[in-house]
Amino acid sequence: MTIDTIGSATTARPADRSAVSPDAAAASGVARAPATAVETVNAVKGSAPVPTLDQVSEAVSKLNKSPQAQSSGLEFSIDTDTKLTVVKVVDQSTKEVLRQMPTPEALAIAKALDEQIKSSPGLLLQQTA
Numbered sequence: 001m002t003i004d005t006i007g008s009a010t011t012a013r014p015a016d017r018s019a020v021s022p023d024a025a026a027a028s029g030v031a032r033a034p035a036t037a038v039e040t041v042n043a044v045k046g047s048a049p050v051p052t053l054d055q056v057s058e059a060v061s062k063l064n065k066s067p068q069a070q071s072s073g074l075e076f077s078i079d080t081d082t083k084l085t086v087v088k089v090v091d092q093s094t095k096e097v098l099r100q101m102p103t104p105e106a107l108a109i110a111k112a113l114d115e116q117i118k119s120s121p122g123l124l125l126q127q128t129a
Contacts, residue, residue: 053083060085073098082110 051059060076063069069076075088084107089099102110 053078056085079107082107082114084110 056078060078063074063076068074073090073092075090077086077088078084079086084102086107087101088097090096091098
């Protein structure tokens with residue numbers, strides 16, 4: 001199907017098109033068929049290596065030293081109890097914490113849940129489908 005301007009004297013192009021090979025389709029920008037369910041599941045379950053705490057600490061240190069983080073007042077850290085990454089927005093002049101993600105309250109809840117699970121496992125469900 002083609003869209004012609006009003007008053008156009010040209011005729012419409014034929015509707016049938018020749019089959020395009022996958023390599024040619026990728027090169028010409030033609031979209032490929034949607035992924036099958038198995039491909040999608042395998043992509044999501046991909047076994048990416050989990051970084052160690054030392055690797056994460058090193059990355060956080062590099063982030064804190066970056067000029068972008070320093071100029072925008074961002075401060076990155078790792079909560080020692082929950083091992084969660086914490087991002088703080090700090091006022092450059094007063095050094096006051098303007099915003100923190102996750103909030104101190106959320107970190108306290110996560111810590112309490114971790115302790116609850118360790119002290120009495122099975123109280124909260126830990127099953128996977």
